Amino acid sequence: MNPIRLATRSSRLALWQAERVAYLLGQAGLPSEIVPMTTIGDQVLDRSLAKIGAKGVFTEELEESLRRGETHLAVHSAKDVQSSIPDDLELLAFLERERVNDVVLSFNEQFSLDKPGIVLGTSSTRRKAQLRRFYPEATTAEARGNLQTRLRKLEEGQYDGLVLAYAGVHRMGYDHLVRHTLSETRFVPATGQGSVAVECARDLDADLKIRIQAALDHPATHACLRAERAFLQTMEGGCSIPSFALATLNAAGGLHLHAGIISLSGEEYVDDTQTAPAADAYRLGTSVADSVLGRGGREILASIREHRG
Numbered sequence: 001m002n003p004i005r006l007a008t009r010s011s012r013l014a015l016w017q018a019e020r021v022a023y024l025l026g027q028a029g030l031p032s033e034i035v036p037m038t039t040i041g042d043q044v045l046d047r048s049l050a051k052i053g054a055k056g057v058f059t060e061e062l063e064e065s066l067r068r069g070e071t072h073l074a075v076h077s078a079k080d081v082q083s084s085i086p087d088d089l090e091l092l093a094f095l096e097r098e099r100v101n102d103v104v105l106s107f108n109e110q111f112s113l114d115k116p117g118i119v120l121g122t123s124s125t126r127r128k129a130q131l132r133r134f135y136p137e138a139t140t141a142e143a144r145g146n147l148q149t150r151l152r153k154l155e156e157g158q159y160d161g162l163v164l165a166y167a168g169v170h171r172m173g174y175d176h177l178v179r180h181t182l183s184e185t186r187f188v189p190a191t192g193q194g195s196v197a198v199e200c201a202r203d204l205d206a207d208l209k210i211r212i213q214a215a216l217d218h219p220a221t222h223a224c225l226r227a228e229r230a231f232l233q234t235m236e237g238g239c240s241i242p243s244f245a246l247a248t249l250n251a252a253g254g255l256h257l258h259a260g261i262i263s264l265s266g267e268e269y270v271d272d273t274q275t276a277p278a279a280d281a282y283r284l285g286t287s288v289a290d291s292v293l294g295r296g297g298r299e300i301l302a303s304i305r306e307h308r309g
């Protein structure tokens with residue numbers, strides 16, 4: 001059988017994730033090969049993602065290669081995947097999720113978030129807003145680029161600490177630099193954080209799709225991501241907004257979704273928590289979003305759009 005061609009970004013984290021997919025496919029008797037490529041998000045490093053503005057800055061080139069039939073699967077950080085996928089493509093599988101938390105890295109073993117005046121590196125609008133709300137004494141500085149670039153800036157002293165998703169930190173072997181794990185109830189992560197999404201063209205061979213899904217998909221993670229993605233889809237039209245969503249599945253099969261939106265200043269905050277059977281994941285996501293929009297979320301979104309011009 002011809003190897004399955006895996007489209008991936010070329011960053012070390014992206015390659016790690018693609019290699020994980022290749023390993024799982026191999027375990028299921030499906031040979032594959034990795035095809036690294038560069039995306040707009042990798043090229044434009046002097047602006048925050050919110051300012052680049054386009055949808056799918058980390059995914060578009062990979063999706064184009066699926067469309068051209070040059071590759072069969074695209075491997076993405078689930079967080080980077082737009083909330084609505086074009087009709088000719090589909091999300092086939094989500095890999096088992098890593099710990100979802102954001103963490104703070106520092107080279108200083110005495111690092112403390114409570115020390116006044118510290119500078120934290122992050123370019124995420126969500127993290128900036130959450131930091132303003134929960135650590136108003138801290139200031140933030142831009143930190144675009146791949147993990148290695150950001151860590152170099154940290155080492156050079158451009159910030160006291162660097163806020164990142166634990167998932168990427170762990171996969172790259174930087175656990176020893178973690179000084180603080182932010183609570184997932186206050187620093188609720190972005191939709192999809194910690195999981196890897198595998199996308200294909202809808203017209204990929206049906207039997208092959210089933211075999212790939214069996215090899216890669218983690219059904220509990222998939223149910224959580226379905227709810228989080230439905231929330232995100234209902235909230236917005238793509239641009240990177242400080243929304244957050246975390247679904248968890250309990251032992252009895254109940255899906256619990258905590259999600260919301262925070263103003264850029266961190267002052268306004270609307271969230272909601274609901275529970276539903278996993279089979280109703282999509283409805284759970286839209287229901288939480290409707291509740292958040294109806295209780296002030298719509299106004300927060302409008303003021304963010306106005307702020308961006």
Ligand SMILES: NCc1[nH]cc(CCC(=O)O)c1CC(=O)O
Pocket residue numbers: 077078079080163164165166167168192193194195196
């Ligand atoms: N575009 C940034 C991005 N996309 C996925 C990850 C980390 C891995 C993950 O959340 O799965 C990161 C870096 C970060 O937020 O620290």
